[in-house]
Amino acid sequence: MYYVPDETEKCGFYECSSCDARFLDVRIAPSLVCPYCGETPDMEIGPDEDMPKVSETAKLQKMLEGDEVERYDTLLSLAITGGNYDWL
Numbered sequence: 001m002y003y004v005p006d007e008t009e010k011c012g013f014y015e016c017s018s019c020d021a022r023f024l025d026v027r028i029a030p031s032l033v034c035p036y037c038g039e040t041p042d043m044e045i046g047p048d049e050d051m052p053k054v055s056e057t058a059k060l061q062k063m064l065e066g067d068e069v070e071r072y073d074t075l076l077s078l079a080i081t082g083g084n085y086d087w088l
């Protein structure tokens with residue numbers, strides 16, 4: 001398993017509306033902070049300024065259960081190495 005631990009029985013399939021990354025996460029939520037583009041620290045921010053607003057750009061596309069978890073994990077891993085999302 002690439003995105004989620006072995007034996008994961010349920011996870012979410014997410015797609016980022018900002019960078020188009022697709023990934024699985026064991027956290028199930030309508031949206032998540034994108035692990036690829038969502039947590040870049042803003043070095044311009046000063047100590048007296050508000051924390052930069054965290055935007056949850058990764059949206060839940062589909063809930064995966066059972067065999068789907070491993071299937072999507074494998075396919076997404078291959079898609080990354082092959083750079084090809086056509087299977088979707």
Ligand SMILES: [Zn+2]
Nearest residue numbers: 016019034037
């Ligand atoms: Zn992103």
